[in-house]
Amino acid sequence: MGLQLARLVAICLALALAGGSALQREARPRSHGHSVCSTWGDFHYKTFDGDVFRFPGLCDYNFASDCRDSYKEFAVHLKRSQGQGGGHPQVESILLTIKDDTIYLTQQLVVVNGAMVSTPHYSSGLLIEKNEAYTKVYSRAGLSLMWNREDALMLELDSRFQNHTCGLCGDFNGLPSYSEFLSEGVTFSAIEFGNMQKINKPEVVCEDPEEVPAPESCSKHVSPSLGALRVSGWGPHLWVLSGTLLWGERGAVSSCPPPRPSCQRAECERLLTDAAFQDCQARLPLELYVQACMQDRCRCPQGGACVCSTLAEFSRQCSHAGGRPGNWRSASFCRKWPETEPVAASLGLGSPGKGSVPSPRGPQLWGAR
Template sequence: MWICCTSSSGQQEQNEQQQQQQPPVTTAHNTQCHGQKQRHRKNGSQRHIFGPIFTIVVFVIIALIQMESVAAGLNEGLSGDMESCVNEGEEVQIEGIQNSKCFKCTCQNGFVKCDKSCPSIDDCYLLDSKSSDTCCRKCKGCMYRGVPYASGAEWSDPEEPCKTYKCIASVVTETTQKCYSQCDDNQLTAPRPGECCPTCQGCKINGQTVAEGQEVVASIDDRCLVCQCSGNELSCAKKTCPILQCPKTKQKQLPNECCPRCTEQREFVPVKGKCIFNNKVYYDKMQFTPDRCTNCTCSNGTSICQRATCPILDCAPEYQEEAGCCPRCVVLEVRSECSHQGITYMNNETWNMGACRSCRCIGGNIRCSEMRCQPVKCRPNEELKVPPGECCPKCLETAGTCTVFGDPHFKTFDGKFFSFQGSCKYLLASDCYGHNFSIRLTNDGRGTRRSSWPKTVTLKLHGLRINLGQKLRVKINGTRVMLPYKNHSSSSSHNGHGHNVSIERLAEGGIMLTTELGLTIEWDGNTFLQVSVPAQYKRHMCGLCGNYNGSGRDDLTGRDGRLHSDDKVGHFANSWKVGGPKSCSRQRENVVAQPICNKRIYNFYCRPLRVSEVFGNCDSRLNPNNYIASCRMDVCECPTGSCHCDSFAAYAHECRRLGVQLPDWRAATNCTMGSWRRNVTESTFIGNSLYGDASFLMRANGSTGNRGTVKEQRRKQKLKQQQHQLHLQQQHLQQQQLQLQRPLQNELQENEYSKKHVPNKFLRPRAPDRTPPPIH
């Protein structure tokens, strides 16, 4: 909502003409109008009658247009439910939405996330009117000497290189920069044509090297004094902060920045030939002074302002005093040494204070410079980190992570989800190019027909064999070791690497294996496994965890190089089988058919994954659908009674890796750590409101709602299997007896026929020891 208010008037007679020329301004809804209303002299003049009426009509029209612009601006983003996706990291084409070309959408953590690739307008007070054919909101630009400039543009006068101009939201600030140099005269290079300041050979300041293209604040006491490295030459200059559109009350000054910023935004419909400045409108050629140090002139809709650049001071802020528009140094005795943190430094001596800051002693005053880091936006598969020994953070590619959990469900290095319940030994992940390591996974059927769970994980690394087993048992080359374990052998082996392996217990349970290659394995001793490899192994991997090439579409590539479809996961996984038949816990595999159970059962056990508060509202960052599907499969054939907790743990682990602060979800869901150590019954979860209505379980199992302990259930299941096997054996014996009786019965029938229809003289018995005559 926009309203009109009259302009403030502080004078009556001297500014009367200016008040008549200056129309009212348009401000936001919460803006208050201060000052007195215009006083009209009763002289009967039509100019005094129709002038204000015309102005009010004009600005009412402007206000209505602005209301439409604001209403349209509310709908310029995307709203609605987040769409799910499966191909992690890939760009997604969105159809059926307005201005779809304005958004770039990618698949991140199972969700389609869309962003506008537009320049920031956070600190712009004056926005251009929204155009229907543009994607981005723009800060109002400038017109200077007939040339249009975008907001943020900076340029200099070719004839006077030290005179610089900067456009910010229809205001051009004109200033003369002051040069600064601290290198010796023999290293100083005179400014080239078109340049203002001399340069120093070698990009160093206070003994610290400045990278090519990097900026550094020459003095942390004067952050407007900035140096930049270009072509191995360092150029330093001080500029004046640009004049801002917003009033002082709407400005903020960050502690590590030179200039203030506007904290609000306004959208104004331009008035032809007039300038808008600080919620006031000025006619063309009109001059005004925003403060005592700035002079401005309205020129073709742009405010041209001049402000002098304050001198560069060698004294610290505590030795400065205000003198007009700029501070000055109080006269002090020049000393030949400085003292900092109990250490004395001589004049011109330099020292470092970390990777970002270095200092110099100048005339008894300490002047410190600081590297200026530019804001960086990383891609979804990157993370912002500060490399060792460097100052500024960089976008570094994250390590590839493969996760195995539950009745094994796999999330590959490239984010592909699939499930495979084979009960044999498989190649999980391997460096198929450098052959530096390989990881094998052995699954155990645990007495089930179709399901299986991780049993052991084996890492082969430079002649070292590490076996991670159930209940956190660890063996090194066949010998069990106690944790924590560290082997920092310096003896070189393949590719010049030693062992350098450490295995430690984690505070939240489980163990972490770390190697010198950057390979890590996290294992909870039961059903959860996570393998991470550094980005240097990208496109070098193979196995069930995929090839780690940035695309999940080809992760189901078998050992023979063939790509399998999602309905042929069994063929893909079996191609990576190793170890022979003895490594399988089931003689015959039947993992093609999916387990089927009562829908209400898996909806009951998996319901907490749909409750956002249980996992710290992580569902706004990570799509839980894959974990819900995994949970449904696990509860259908569960030998422990708490199989659904495996999917909960995997989801919580991934949420924690994304930086989500998790509540105590284990206590909330009764999924205690190490639940595999004890028997779990249905009564553990019945009565918990997060699981919902359990009346169907109560009806199915009596008033107790308890189907007995898991041990009893397994005993009953085993008894049924034995009865089934006994029945099969009986059938087999019956078939064998029939096969033995059939030839004898045929022979008896044949003898009876012969006695009845064949004469006795033809039925002479042959001696049993008679041998056939020789063949001639």
């Protein structure tokens, strides 16, 4: 009897462990899929399908929309600005249409169906939250949006929208470049593709950006595709930098002058492979962010702030991919003022798997730093 009882206990324990392992596997964050589109920093965009390109448009654009011929469930439009005094580019406003609801976001305002609302705001299938770091919108339609009220906007869609989207985020068909930059044998530049997403408003005059040759410092040491302004494959705070960006070891003065792009590559690689990003290396295509970092150094007038934006985007994407980036900012490197707790904590989201707040039956928005 005692032996049978022992066997029964052992079997139950084995089943419990197996079940626990299955639950752990299910709870583990999914690998980094192509359900996230983002824009950040010096006019960088990443499509749902992994294309990264630079489009310096300052008009109203279709960021991402449900473009089926039948009933369209959502549309996200945005407008960027150059920033005060030609400074660091910002996302000025966002207009979302989700089924019958219209949400208009600025740095200061949240307007729903024409009426200003306070946050958190709840309505049927919709949640809007706002804290010191981010404005977040969750919809049961299968949409999650997060905006830092500065330069960075991230949109996550449910997989049921695959092959049904259009806009700067692309068509979500799983194929980088195809349909966005290559269609029926015709190749489009990033500028041509971006200009096609413009929202035409008869009462507004807004000039399209034109093709501008890449500076020599960019074109010599940047991959050919990014030299054409894209690479295929995958606000309220004050930026405080010691002089310009502190390249090399943190706290050390830059020894890499702008005319030396080969040096810039080494420094960008060093920043993106810092110990704080150790858990990110196998999760993200590092080269895309190295290229964006180099573009920031040779194109952006506020090179330091732009590179900090790219590092912040790398951290956000790493968190979404299931990684746990460390605190890469310091008092002398990419510091924000007023200084706050790490953004992941202030978001109330945490890192994936550590008390993340679920959206209301929509995609899971990620923690970020």
